Amino acid sequence: MTPEGEMPLLLPAWEVVRIVELEPFRLTDGEDHEDIHYRVEILRSLVEAASFRVRLYRGEFFRLTPTFPQDPELFEPLHRSDEVMWIEDTDVEDLEFFAATGDDALGECLRRIARYWANRIM
DSSP, rough: OOSOOOOOSSSSEEEEEEEEEEEOOSSSSSSOOOOBBBBEEEEEEEOOOOOOOOEEEEEEEEEEOOOOOOOTTOOOOOEEEEEEEEOOOSSOOOEEEEOOOOOHHHHHHHHHHHHHHHHHHH
């Protein structure tokens, strides 16, 4: 027990300290390429000082349709729905690192995203 009577953290634990959505960007010109959407979660370790982890999500668009039977004679057909879903992006590697602040962690994450895409469009 700690002096305050609380149990110490024995397992690694992380706290979400900031969530940032990046402005969508396009790698190439042209109608056949879609914008890339990112959401960044910055997590701070509750066990190790100045240790941050970044969880990166990429927005993917899906067209959803109801799965239950639809009889157009009984009901007006339901419309499809275009929705964005945030999928964890594991392509950008090594997103756990030491940084002094959450802002420094965000800056490092942005550099790693830029480096990742720079290596793929050359």
